Amino acid sequence: MKISFDDIFDNLSVEQVNQICDDNITLDIDQSTIHSVKDNVMRKIELENKGNKRIRFNVKRVIAVVAVLAVVLSVTIVGAANYFKPDNSFNQFIELSKDVDYSTLGTDVDQTASSSGLNFYIGQVLCDNDIMVIPIKCPKYKGRYVAPDVGETNNDKYYFDILVDGKRDGDGCCGKWDDEVKYDGSEGEDYCNITLRGLSRVKNNSTVEIKFNHILYFDLNVEQIDDEYIYEECGVDGEWSFKFNINRANVRQKLDVKDFELENGEKYKLNNFVISPLGFKCDYKVSNWKYAERDESSLIKFPKHVLNQCTLFQKNISSSLTGDGIMYIEMKDGTILSDGDHGDSRFDLRCEFAQEYGIRSYGEIEATFTQTINVDEIKTITLLDNVIYEA
């Protein structure tokens, strides 16, 4: 019979746990979590102590109360739906579809950070609880646009900090995030955009702080391959900071996706596929994956450490070079989004893959859309030619 260690650990008695637990282990946790848990527990204990009480309702009074609540609730919902409207600061970085409810994604920030005579401005941000899109309106210095140095110069005295609820990447409380900065420096446009992902602990009313002390000239050099940005020192330092609360962030939906098997025998099991208008994330486990042979006839010669990965990972890497695409999202109106070149809209897809003990392996798939989508309008999702979701 097969049994897992987890099962054995799950069934240990108090005496047995006592023999292996180590009281000297220090575990870190955010103090706000402890306070939140304490409030919740003490409230539940108080309710527990009060016991069950029978409350008699006057039926007419109940109907009247329900009617009033219904009116209040409908006004609140309408108010909430009208509360946030995205402005055109997002236009250069993400196409905002008309049939998406942004009231659950958007926060009005309306803050200016001033230092050294230069003002940066954040009007609005979009956030589900993993991805945050932050357009920053940038000033001109000596006739040219400048933008925050997010690490381009690699100088220890310069910082670009983003903290969520007081924690930054590496503290373990916000997850690990990647920042991607896009800057459109063409004439008349003055925004740079920072897109963060991996903010798995951003929640409703989380506090976000952005601080930087160095800025650079950013110029879009169209002669460079892949629109590579070049930057130039402008010689100005300062202390710029923003601090704001995210209104609503829990907008990700979980979709029931199917497992699939490839022709080469690799079996994929997908878990926790969560999606919002801004992107999606999914865990996967793969078994029966095999080391690939190098295709000597191919113009693309992958290094060995790439070949020794599962098909999903390899195809994701090659897709970024060939534009073939491995994932397609078909909407009910016929629009197709893909990580490749053959859809109506392209999204950034990244597949990570890790092996442990060679027994079974796992990874994560994540995508950031370049066009927001109405999740309810998804018709099918296809991955490596397998339909994993059908509405």
Next chain:
Amino acid sequence: MFDKGLVDLLHKNPNKAMSHIIDQYTPLVYTIVNNKLRNICSIEDIEEIVSDVFVSVYKQRDSIDLLKGSLSAYISRIARNKAVDMLRANFKHNEISIDSDDFVIELEDKYNLEDSVEREELGNKLVKAIKDLGEPDSTIVYRRYYLGQSSKEIAQNMDLTHDNVRQRLSRALKKLEKSLKGESYEDFI
């Protein structure tokens, strides 16, 4: 505050005791619950389950016997049980599949885990085998399989390299497997 003091306070002034217990043990409970459920539950759900663990501690306060185990052992066991209950409620199948990223061993069919005595016997074997590993391997196994920490987290917390942790874990698992099967590890090295 030491366990005896806390348990005494639980009987005399339960609310005050719970406040201390929550301060002291939320990191442990949160770690166990979060590492078990982070793939299926939201942060709010996880905090709710963590809260339910402490409410259970409050409700079971009269049955806590420090001769059986420390408060840490009691609380971590309740935390694990609550997390497993939630996990089982969310998974349709209980059989071992590639759903589990856990280490799987094959035992003789003589074990009947429905039987509480045999379950306890298997638990005793595992606990003894873990203790026999010695440090730091026994702590690494506890952190990995009871607290659910990743190899990377363990490496950071124990000031070891990631590779070192993974190698130690790999060797430790082989030893534990042999112990549970009743074989001697030395026969196989």
